[in-house]
Amino acid sequence: xxxxxxxxxxxxxxxxxxxxxxxxxxSAKMGMWIFLVTEILFFGGLFLAYIVFRSWYPELYLMxxxxxxxxxxxxxxxxxxxxxxxVAMAIRSAQLNQQKGLIINLAITIALACIFMxxxxxxxxxxxxxxxxxxxxxxxxxxxxxxxxxxxxxxxMMTGLHGIHVLIGxxxxxxxxxxxxxxxxxxxxxxxVEITGLYWHLVDIIWIFLFPLLYLID
Amino acid sequence: xxxxxxxxxxxxxxxxxxxxxxxxxxxxTEETGIWAWMTTVDHKKIGLMYLASILFFFFVGGTLAxxxxxxxxxxAQSFITADTYNQIFTLHGAIMVFFFLVxxxxxxxxxxxxxxxxxxxxxxxxxxxxxxxxxYVIGAVFTLIAIFTGGVDTGWTFYTPYSATTGGNVMMMTLxxxxxxxxxxxxxxxxxxxxxxxxxxxxxxxxxxxFLWSLYATSIIQILATPVLAITLLLLTMERALHIxxxxxxxxxxxxxxxxxxxxxxxxxxxxMIVPGFGIVSEIxxxxxxxHIFGYWAIALSSLAIAFIGFxxxxxxxxxxxxxxxxxxxxxxxxxxxxxxxxxxxxNWVATMYKGSIDMKTPMLYIMAFLFLFMIGGFTxxxxxxxxxxxxxxxxxxxxxxxxxxxxxxxxMAFLGGLHYWWPKMFGKMYNEFWARIACVVIFIGFNxxxxxxxxxxSMGMPRRYFNYLEQFQGYHQASTYGSYILGxxxxxxxxxxxxxxxxxxxxxxNPWGSRAMEWQTSSPPSLHNYEHTPVxxxxxxxxxxxxxxxxxxxxxxxxxxxxxQHTETKTVxxxx
Amino acid sequence: MSGHHISSAKFLWGVGxxxxxxxxxxxxxxxxxxxxxxxxxxxxxxxxxKAAVVAMFFMNLxxxxxxxxxxxxxxxxxxxxxxxxxLLDTLYRTDPIxxx
Numbered sequence: 001x002x003x004x005x006x007x008x009x010x011x012x013x014x015x016x017x018x019x020x021x022x023x024x025x026x027s028a029k030m031g032m033w034i035f036l037v038t039e040i041l042f043f044g045g046l047f048l049a050y051i052v053f054r055s056w057y058p059e060l061y062l063m064x065x066x067x068x069x070x071x072x073x074x075x076x077x078x079x080x081x082x083x084x085x086x087v088a089m090a091i092r093s094a095q096l097n098q099q100k101g102l103i104i105n106l107a108i109t110i111a112l113a114c115i116f117m118x119x120x121x122x123x124x125x126x127x128x129x130x131x132x133x134x135x136x137x138x139x140x141x142x143x144x145x146x147x148x149x150x151x152x153x154x155x156x157m158m159t160g161l162h163g164i165h166v167l168i169g170x171x172x173x174x175x176x177x178x179x180x181x182x183x184x185x186x187x188x189x190x191x192x193v194e195i196t197g198l199y200w201h202l203v204d205i206i207w208i209f210l211f212p213l214l215y216l217i218d
Numbered sequence: 219x220x221x222x223x224x225x226x227x228x229x230x231x232x233x234x235x236x237x238x239x240x241x242x243x244x245x246x247t248e249e250t251g252i253w254a255w256m257t258t259v260d261h262k263k264i265g266l267m268y269l270a271s272i273l274f275f276f277f278v279g280g281t282l283a284x285x286x287x288x289x290x291x292x293x294a295q296s297f298i299t300a301d302t303y304n305q306i307f308t309l310h311g312a313i314m315v316f317f318f319l320v321x322x323x324x325x326x327x328x329x330x331x332x333x334x335x336x337x338x339x340x341x342x343x344x345x346x347x348x349x350x351x352x353x354y355v356i357g358a359v360f361t362l363i364a365i366f367t368g369g370v371d372t373g374w375t376f377y378t379p380y381s382a383t384t385g386g387n388v389m390m391m392t393l394x395x396x397x398x399x400x401x402x403x404x405x406x407x408x409x410x411x412x413x414x415x416x417x418x419x420x421x422x423x424x425x426x427x428x429f430l431w432s433l434y435a436t437s438i439i440q441i442l443a444t445p446v447l448a449i450t451l452l453l454l455t456m457e458r459a460l461h462i463x464x465x466x467x468x469x470x471x472x473x474x475x476x477x478x479x480x481x482x483x484x485x486x487x488x489x490x491m492i493v494p495g496f497g498i499v500s501e502i503x504x505x506x507x508x509x510h511i512f513g514y515w516a517i518a519l520s521s522l523a524i525a526f527i528g529f530x531x532x533x534x535x536x537x538x539x540x541x542x543x544x545x546x547x548x549x550x551x552x553x554x555x556x557x558x559x560x561x562x563x564x565x566n567w568v569a570t571m572y573k574g575s576i577d578m579k580t581p582m583l584y585i586m587a588f589l590f591l592f593m594i595g596g597f598t599x600x601x602x603x604x605x606x607x608x609x610x611x612x613x614x615x616x617x618x619x620x621x622x623x624x625x626x627x628x629x630x631m632a633f634l635g636g637l638h639y640w641w642p643k644m645f646g647k648m649y650n651e652f653w654a655r656i657a658c659v660v661i662f663i664g665f666n667x668x669x670x671x672x673x674x675x676x677s678m679g680m681p682r683r684y685f686n687y688l689e690q691f692q693g694y695h696q697a698s699t700y701g702s703y704i705l706g707x708x709x710x711x712x713x714x715x716x717x718x719x720x721x722x723x724x725x726x727x728x729n730p731w732g733s734r735a736m737e738w739q740t741s742s743p744p745s746l747h748n749y750e751h752t753p754v755x756x757x758x759x760x761x762x763x764x765x766x767x768x769x770x771x772x773x774x775x776x777x778x779x780x781x782x783x784q785h786t787e788t789k790t791v792x793x794x795x
Numbered sequence: 796m797s798g799h800h801i802s803s804a805k806f807l808w809g810v811g812x813x814x815x816x817x818x819x820x821x822x823x824x825x826x827x828x829x830x831x832x833x834x835x836x837x838x839x840x841x842x843x844x845k846a847a848v849v850a851m852f853f854m855n856l857x858x859x860x861x862x863x864x865x866x867x868x869x870x871x872x873x874x875x876x877x878x879x880x881x882l883l884d885t886l887y888r889t890d891p892i893x894x895x
Contacts, residue, residue, distance in 0.1 A: 536884075
């Protein structure tokens, strides 16, 4: 299975306190999963704020979500699902020692993530133009509800924090490409690709929930 | 050579490895120099760096407490203004909770002991471990900046809307604590993975020490609760920076929601602080009673039960905050449940001592103090958990006394016990037993003199966080202040003899307490990679009925593939495992 | 048990297409009027299915150790605790428990 180029490097990546490569790989993966647990609860706090205020002011959510563009939200969902697919393909490439496939898939992922951010940017600036700012700076009178600022505070916090996670993901992906070009990854060692992939899928999952909760309230 | 069955799959050839009496090369003599220390990934050195940091913060927080107590000698203002008083109690609380109590046992003692008790060379992610230390330092720097650029007067709970509107540099402080949270999370991730993946051959889940079980439970709380604190503080920061209004009633938000957010972390955080202390108690009680721990699984699982129930009770901090009566009743009921696993633990510890061969060395003395003080703290907690009583006692000195009995009488006593217990292992030096016992007694007396009067004046209605008070409370306040001075003297004695021990203490043998636990089966202090062999475990850590020779078994050589040239060896071990 | 599961490219594409179809469905159901609580239930249910598909087949939980699945489940349980108990307060603030 392993190619000759991989054989040369074999074993180099095993740190001294691990018995073998598998133990190290499984440890890293478990560590990442535990970290994802913290991410889920981190966003969980925002979902809690969302749920509490929605239970108090259901009509506010109906009115306010009209001002979010379902079309672009749906496009962004498709973009992120596509990027999840390419990350999964990148891991597959690494597992099969396909250097080129790995780099190409990572590059497509970065491109999709950038598209996501660009769309987000236009959504944000459109709202700013209308005067839809969070909290105290809210200055839009198109929504007949006195708590409209709270909805958009929650909206900006959720999508903003998610956006920051996308940016971090882009950074990680660039780092992976740099390392992949140096030939660091092969079928015996692709841990960073795997755990970055896990992180990226979680970012996708969070968006999968944000999309219907924010955009699809009819 | 003895052959023994260590797992149901493979038989291992093991032999006895006696720990070296006078090790030439230890982790303290290898890789010295400031740069080597600062960039070390060795869990023992990182543990010591944490230890030095938390002791520094303990000193700062303690000094602040003495300032507060001195101000309270008289009912009127004596030497600090009311605003300064508010800032000082905020800092005392924030520093003691976030910079001392939370990292004290897990990050300092736990970092040092955990891999030793697992027989592995390091934690699973050594670089992440170092990172967590530097994140802690960065968080501390942010807090210091906050102190010197306006201070914070919100109390350590940062309740909105006051924290969103008051002057000072609340944002810097909350960011500091936010950053600190990552350090806590990374330690938790590291410990869980290490306990899962890096146990020695033969070390099944029923053969790891109860200290590890408690660290495991603590780590679970850390990873589940800390992110909620992070989002809380982030929202609070945004509240101040952008006035997002989620917690601000003036903008349509809800301040009680902030308290839900905050206490969802901060109540479990109380268990982050105390549960590792429980682990230390289990270790020390068994060692100094020379007896198998009573109810191993009961103690191990009650740690997990406390971790779980701890997540269900946060609302008992909010009985008077305006939450619904239904929530009040549910939280009050759930709060009583915490008493069950805690009671199970106390029962098992006392049962361990029953008919044991008890040796009242300093660590054991601290644990006796722990049992006594923690019981008082625990029972008064049950009283505060009942709704009607809490309405009267809420935000009085009764509450202050309660959590100091739990946190200081419980946690700090356990920490001091653990510090004395593992001191010989850490530095290879013994401390002066006589002065250590004196200090323990002085602290015990000083502690009770400080906080018992607070129960009394609290139940008489003395509110907490007040700068002035009615003259009728002066006697209690004075007793409390003098007690705090005695407490301070006790800590100075400790500092003196520990420093003396470091500089010219007697050399410690590898196993001064005759313990069966794994960390004592290597030299004191341990070598850079903990063990020169791969330890193999066939007995539990409390099996005092088995001979010492059965606790020092291992496989020849360090088979963990250390260094490039040893890689070929790894293959043969894989076959063994 | 091992984490070195290699999915075929065909399989991954299949998972991706399933997710896209589910995305289309979740948008499409908003075109028909579903009465109030149920539209949220349907939206959340589809999101849960999508998230589960991502977790199982993109994040390889299907072939992973049970502990990693347990971790995911645990995080959801504790999120539910956070929400559930907080709602006990926020939903019942105005109408207290009837007196006995």
